[in-house]
Amino acid sequence: MGRYEEFTKFRQDMNKKILEQGTFEIKRFFGIDERAYHAGILDAKTKELMGLAASLVLRCDDCVNYHIVQALDKGATNGELFETFTVSLVVGGSIVIPHLRRAVAFLEEMGERIGASSGAGSKG
Amino acid sequence: MGRYEEFTKFRQDMNKKILEQGTFEIKRFFGIDERAYHAGILDAKTKELMGLAASLVLRCDDCVNYHIVQALDKGATNGELFETFTVSLVVGGSIVIPHLRRAVAFLEEMGERIGASSGAGSKG
Amino acid sequence: MGRYEEFTKFRQDMNKKILEQGTFEIKRFFGIDERAYHAGILDAKTKELMGLAASLVLRCDDCVNYHIVQALDKGATNGELFETFTVSLVVGGSIVIPHLRRAVAFLEEMGERIGASSGAGSKG
Amino acid sequence: MGRYEEFTKFRQDMNKKILEQGTFEIKRFFGIDERAYHAGILDAKTKELMGLAASLVLRCDDCVNYHIVQALDKGATNGELFETFTVSLVVGGSIVIPHLRRAVAFLEEMGERIGASSGAGSKG
Amino acid sequence: MGRYEEFTKFRQDMNKKILEQGTFEIKRFFGIDERAYHAGILDAKTKELMGLAASLVLRCDDCVNYHIVQALDKGATNGELFETFTVSLVVGGSIVIPHLRRAVAFLEEMGERIGASSGAGSKG
Amino acid sequence: MGRYEEFTKFRQDMNKKILEQGTFEIKRFFGIDERAYHAGILDAKTKELMGLAASLVLRCDDCVNYHIVQALDKGATNGELFETFTVSLVVGGSIVIPHLRRAVAFLEEMGERIGASSGAGSKG
Numbered sequence: 001m002g003r004y005e006e007f008t009k010f011r012q013d014m015n016k017k018i019l020e021q022g023t024f025e026i027k028r029f030f031g032i033d034e035r036a037y038h039a040g041i042l043d044a045k046t047k048e049l050m051g052l053a054a055s056l057v058l059r060c061d062d063c064v065n066y067h068i069v070q071a072l073d074k075g076a077t078n079g080e081l082f083e084t085f086t087v088s089l090v091v092g093g094s095i096v097i098p099h100l101r102r103a104v105a106f107l108e109e110m111g112e113r114i115g116a117s118s119g120a121g122s123k124g
Numbered sequence: 125m126g127r128y129e130e131f132t133k134f135r136q137d138m139n140k141k142i143l144e145q146g147t148f149e150i151k152r153f154f155g156i157d158e159r160a161y162h163a164g165i166l167d168a169k170t171k172e173l174m175g176l177a178a179s180l181v182l183r184c185d186d187c188v189n190y191h192i193v194q195a196l197d198k199g200a201t202n203g204e205l206f207e208t209f210t211v212s213l214v215v216g217g218s219i220v221i222p223h224l225r226r227a228v229a230f231l232e233e234m235g236e237r238i239g240a241s242s243g244a245g246s247k248g
Numbered sequence: 249m250g251r252y253e254e255f256t257k258f259r260q261d262m263n264k265k266i267l268e269q270g271t272f273e274i275k276r277f278f279g280i281d282e283r284a285y286h287a288g289i290l291d292a293k294t295k296e297l298m299g300l301a302a303s304l305v306l307r308c309d310d311c312v313n314y315h316i317v318q319a320l321d322k323g324a325t326n327g328e329l330f331e332t333f334t335v336s337l338v339v340g341g342s343i344v345i346p347h348l349r350r351a352v353a354f355l356e357e358m359g360e361r362i363g364a365s366s367g368a369g370s371k372g
Numbered sequence: 373m374g375r376y377e378e379f380t381k382f383r384q385d386m387n388k389k390i391l392e393q394g395t396f397e398i399k400r401f402f403g404i405d406e407r408a409y410h411a412g413i414l415d416a417k418t419k420e421l422m423g424l425a426a427s428l429v430l431r432c433d434d435c436v437n438y439h440i441v442q443a444l445d446k447g448a449t450n451g452e453l454f455e456t457f458t459v460s461l462v463v464g465g466s467i468v469i470p471h472l473r474r475a476v477a478f479l480e481e482m483g484e485r486i487g488a489s490s491g492a493g494s495k496g
Numbered sequence: 497m498g499r500y501e502e503f504t505k506f507r508q509d510m511n512k513k514i515l516e517q518g519t520f521e522i523k524r525f526f527g528i529d530e531r532a533y534h535a536g537i538l539d540a541k542t543k544e545l546m547g548l549a550a551s552l553v554l555r556c557d558d559c560v561n562y563h564i565v566q567a568l569d570k571g572a573t574n575g576e577l578f579e580t581f582t583v584s585l586v587v588g589g590s591i592v593i594p595h596l597r598r599a600v601a602f603l604e605e606m607g608e609r610i611g612a613s614s615g616a617g618s619k620g
Numbered sequence: 621m622g623r624y625e626e627f628t629k630f631r632q633d634m635n636k637k638i639l640e641q642g643t644f645e646i647k648r649f650f651g652i653d654e655r656a657y658h659a660g661i662l663d664a665k666t667k668e669l670m671g672l673a674a675s676l677v678l679r680c681d682d683c684v685n686y687h688i689v690q691a692l693d694k695g696a697t698n699g700e701l702f703e704t705f706t707v708s709l710v711v712g713g714s715i716v717i718p719h720l721r722r723a724v725a726f727l728e729e730m731g732e733r734i735g736a737s738s739g740a741g742s743k744g
Contacts, residue, residue: 014473017480021450023288023458025280032273033466036214040271041203046170047211050177054215055467057178057589059680060431062470063215078641079165086643087171090160091178091187093553093589094653095675098682101634108637138597141604145574147582147660149652156645157590164643179591181465183308184555186594202269210271217429217465218281219303222310225262232265284462289451294418295459301422302429302463305713307556311463326517327413334519335419338408339426339435341677341713342529343551346558349510356513386721389728393698395536395706397528404521405714412519427715432679434718532710537699542666543707546673550711553674559711575661583667586656587674587683 004109007065037070045074049084056088056096056103064103072110081107128233131189161194169198173208180212180220180227188227196234205231252357255313285318293322297332304336304344304351312351320358329355376481379437409442417446421456428460428468428475436475444482453479500605503561533566541570545580552584552592552599560599568606577603624729627685657690665694669704676708676716676723684723692730701727 019027037047048071055063071081085103089096143151161171172195179187195205209227213220267275285295296319303311319329333351337344391399409419420443427435443453457475461468515523533543544567551559567577581599585592639647657667668691675683691701705723709716 010477011473014476017476018472021454021476023454025284025458026454026461028276028280029461029466032276033214033469036210036273040207041201042173042207046173047207049166049170050174050208050211051215053174053178054181054212057591058181058215058467060467060470063467077165082641082643082646083164083166083171084174086160086645087174088178089589089646089649090157091175091182091590093585093592094587094649095553095678095680095683096589097653098680100638101631104634104637104641105630134601135597138600141600142596145578145600147578149582149656150578150585152648152652153585153590156648157593160645181467182591184591184594187591206269206271206274210273213274213277213465215466217461217468218277218463219306219308219311219429220465221281222308224266225259228262228265228269229258281462284458288455289449290421290455294421295455297414297418298422298425298456298459299463302425302460305426305715306429306463325413330517330519330522331412331414331419332422334408334521335422336426337522337525337713338405339423339430339714341709341716342525342711343554343556343559343677344713345529346556348514349507352510352513352517353506382725383721386724389724390720393702393724395702397532397706398702398709400524400528401709401714404524405717408521430715432715432718435715529710532706536703537697538669538703542669543703545662545666546670546704546707547711549670550673550677550708553678554711573661579660579662579667580670582656583670584674586653587671587678 004106004113007062011062011066043074045071045076045080048074049076049080052081052084053088053091056085056099057092059092059096059099061099061102064099065106068103068107068110072114078107078111128230128237131186135186135190167198169195169200169204172198173200173204176205176208177212177215180209180223181216183216183220183223185223185226188223189230192227192231192234196238202231202235252354252361255310259310259314291322293319293324293328296322297324297328300329300332301336301339304333304347305340307340307344307347309347309350312347313354316351316355316358320362326355326359376478376485379434383434383438415446417443417448417452420446421448421452424453424456425460425463428457428471429464431464431468431471433471433474436471437478440475440479440482444486450479450483500602500609503558507558507562539570541567541572541576544570545572545576548577548580549584549587552581552595553588555588555592555595557595557598560595561602564599564603564606568610574603574607624726624733627682631682631686663694665691665696665700668694669696669700672701672704673708673711676705676719677712679712679716679719681719681722684719685726688723688727688730692734698727698731 015030019030022030037044037051039047042050048067052064052067052071055067068081071084085100089100139154143154146154161168161175163171166174172191176188176191176195179191192205195208209224213224263278267278270278285292285299287295290298296315300312300315300319303315316329319332333348337348387402391402394402409416409423411419414422420439424436424439424443427439440453443456457472461472511526515526518526533540533547535543538546544563548560548563548567551563564577567580581596585596635650639650642650657664657671659667662670668687672684672687672691675687688701691704705720709720
């Protein structure tokens with residue numbers, strides 16, 4: 001199981017536990033956290049890139065990875081991601097750089113995964 | 125002189141002083157801070173909304189006001205701004221709310237200003 | 249109109265505007281933000297003091313003032329508030345001090361207000 | 373040696389080195405950091421839960437784990453911990469979630485450990 | 497009474513109240529907060545500039561002003577202050593800029609005050 | 621390959637990728653991020669210690685390690701580093717402690733490395 005699969009499994013397992021034991025407010029919060037990125041007046045890709053910028057300046061690696069996956073899924077290109085990185089770096093300064101390095105490593109890993117699966121003729 | 129004019133004047137006066145006395149790096153930083161929001165692969169409005177989201181979660185009122193002005197100038201609607209507020213509130217939590225209140229007050233002030241000036245047949 | 253009344257009025261006016269124009273998610277968030285402090289397994293005073301500590305370390309003056317009002321309303325004493333300040337100061341360090349100064353000034357203002365109104369035989 | 377033992381050993385070893393080499397101010401700080409959570413007007417459990425909330429909104433995993441251990445030791449129940457998580461999540465927003473996932477994983481690990489040791493008739 | 501005098505008076509009055517009502521830990525913290533900037537292996541000016549950089553990236557205006565006063569008192573020049581601003585801006589990003597503007601405005605106010613008083617042949 | 625070599629390799633590889641794919645603004649930012657620590661009116665060691673203090677209060681482990689390496693290279697002593705830690709701890713509070721523990725562990729690792737290489741008669 002690769003690093004991405006491990007993270008995804010941990011994420012799912014723990015979210016499940018949180019929602020099982022969680023209070024009404026926690027459950028509600030998880031609901032609006034999902035809905036906030038649905039297409040509305042702004043499209044879903046724009047919202048994911050916005051979530052990515054917010055996550056980068058707040059320096060939350062897991063959040064960054066999550067929004068990269070979602071943004072790619074909504075059709076974001078590398079060019080769009082790097083312009084999002086640019087705004088985040090300028091707003092947040094050099095302390096964003098270690099998170100940017102990890103974001104670029106993760107993006108590359110995602111690219112290889114997508115490349116591999118599209119080579120196999122399917123995005124699945 | 126209104127609150128907005130006062131803030132703008134202070135901002136311009138101080139930026140001038142900073143650039144006069146500032147180091148090479150400070151000047152360069154001010155340069156890329158401006159360029160980062162220029163239209164590229166992503167359009168300028170999207171970048172301003174992204175800057176607004178980053179500013180809200182980092183809770184910087186002056187930055188929030190600045191990006192609201194710029195986003196309105198690039199054609200952002202109230203609906204788009206409120207969806208940006210939504211992502212920011214969900215990412216950043218209730219500590220964003222006091223900044224959101226000031227953002228909405230500022231947005232209203234801007235709306236009246238634009239309304240007044242377009243009533244006079246001119247935006248310039 | 250005093251400083252506290254002004255803040256309260258601004259807060260109410262802006263919350264009203266936010267809820268009128270806000271998205272579904274913003275409204276839901278405001279709902280759970282209120283519910284999170286209701287008595288549950290932990291009593292309401294403990295939750296307010298907890299919200300106060302979180303607000304102090306995140307350095308949000310409006311949030312600090314709000315939780316001071318709520319904590320006093322739930323029966324918190326000055327002694328309990330100062331122990332909450334202690335934990336917050338130790339966790340958050342000297343950058344908490346300016347917020348602590350404003351918190352103590354606000355607490356004093358609230359004390360005089362409560363003193364005055366109870367002298368008049370009524371809290372309402 | 374499990375993950376918890378490893379962390380505890382690293383923590384103790386490094387605290388020892390810090391106190392050996394540290395300045396007067398560092399030593400004093402470590403002293404008041406311990407004292408701040410002693411029972412006073414507020415009981416020790418409440419202070420630990422407060423420290424937990426502050427640590428969660430500041431997103432410090434080691435601090436979160438430490439306060440979970442201390443809170444459990446002072447008799448905090450899962451229900452009380454989840455209400456503390458609720459306040460923290462609402463105050464700090466979705467960027468708290470990755471830390472909440474790790475907190476719940478750690479809490480579970482602690483629960484199994486306590487379960488195991490109480491099964492053996494002793495808490496040690 | 498000018499802005500600086502007002503701030504200084506508020507600061508002194510509130511510190512007095514905090515120390516009167518404060519817990520043992522709060523008093524101790526205030527003690528080490530003062531001692532941390534005393535000359536040691538590093539001289540006092542360097543420590544004040546370090547405190548200034550830390551305050552700028554954490555975006556605490558009162559702390560910034562305090563360390564500017566102290567650094568000037570320990571002989572820091574405008575050139576040294578602007579190099580400190582440079583490191584802070586690069587580390588902390590554009591959200592530092594509003595605080596930098598206020599820092600430069602405050603520094604100018606201090607310069608005029610010092611200029612005026614030395615013109616009068618006295619600093620006291 | 622040790623932990624330090626691994627981190628350095630990852631850092632270099634990712635910086636290379638960022639600069640290859642990065643926007644004009646990202647490249648410029650990396651340029652001023654390097655220049656900001658060059659000797660000017662303040663010497664390079666002082667600037668690195670300042671960068672270290674800023675990194676500690678912002679709780680960025682990679683940044684802390686980087687500035688420790690640079691500060692040692694510019695001749696900083698353990699005593700100077702611990703006084704920098706002191707200011708950082710007092711400004712940033714107990715949430716800095718986990719980062720301080722990792723900083724001290726890293727500093728020790730660096731000390732052994734330097735000790736080993738100077739035993740071999742060379743620093744290069």
